[in-house]
Amino acid sequence: MRHRFEYALAWILVRGIGMLPRRLARTLAIALAWLVFALHARLRRVGMRNLELAFPDKSKSERQKILRGTFTSLGRQLAEVCLFPSYTRENVSEVIVYDGFENFDHAQRRGRGVLYLTAHLGGWELSAFAHSLQGHPLRVVTRSLDNPYLEALIKH
Template identity: 50%
Template sequence: MREALEFAVVWTLVKLLGALPRPVARRAGAAVGAAAWRILPRLRRVGIRNLELAFPQMPAAEREQVLRRLYRNLGWLLAEFCRMPRYTRENTSGFLCCEGLDHYLSARDRGKGVLIVTGHLGAWELSSFYHSLMGYPMSMVIRRLDNPRVDALVNSIRCRHGNRVLHKDDFARGLLAAMRQGETVGILMDTNMTPPQGVFVPFFDHMACTASGLARVALKTGAAVLPGFMLWEESGQKYVLRFGPEIPLVSTGDSESDIVENTARFTSAIEQAIRTYPDQWLWVHRRWKTRPEGEKPVY
């Protein structure tokens, strides 16, 4: 009964927001975000705590403003996701564009596969979707949603133009196979992990347990690794899918040390993007929940 109700709510939301003109849908999404700010105090506290950790010199009032804008941006992302089934390359040209595509194409043309380092920054759902609209379908490493019917609905939207989903509970085999075939896979690697799947690397000057799978696969296959984020540019009133230069891998022969060092490099690329667009990262996630042995909890 609960699963059926959840699916009905999500399906209705997709249909309602998806049918609205884009400006109206985005205003409605922003209203949902504002409501979430008010009615979810636990997440709000997590967000403020994370901002205290990341930006200790930032005034409290500014931290609150950053977090409020995040909720607005999440509402916008909700609206965009609901409208994605209607999007084509032609009708999105006014508010979606790409920069640094040459970095991606150069990495792809090496033929050893491409691993896109990304995170819950900007419009991450729109990012992979737009990549497929441009004619470059990719795979995404995604955690299964608890409700299988909602999971199927969400993935049907994500994969509308050729994208594929690799679920986290069985992604290693699929990831290796994708690299051997020269494919592209995007990995959200800014969430809290636990050992042994995660290793501790610096993130905003605090050690954060971070997924090491991307580094392991890159070292094993020789795949190219580069950062990619879909970010809202206020000045141009559009989302820009921006690819950075390939991140060079360290390969000294000490596999465990190399995995930690490369994971740190990938995490640094995510941190740099967040520092540039602080109000677009998912501060309400408990990123520093797992602590090194002997350290006190931060939440």
């Protein structure tokens, strides 16, 4: 029952945000991320603990600022993922700018495969999606979600 509830909530969120203009979608998604930040004490504690381990020399206020920025970034990413269906080969360049794409083109012309390695930072989901829109399919290694309904939603 919990998995179905999570799926229904995610479906409403994804479809609802995805119907909005990009600016409004981002504003709403960031507001939702801030709401989660405000209401979910456990996430704040875990985030602060991780930042203490990563940045022991930073002050508590600096780590709090980083954590708030992380939630803002997550909100932006939520909006972009929800907007994926509206992006096309023709309009994706309005959202993402490739830097160094000539390196990929060069490797392709040589008939060689290309292996991308990326940290789990920033808009990597959007860059992978944009790359596939340019006609270059990607394979991504992930762990399946615990909720099979959400897993199906993401793969769709």
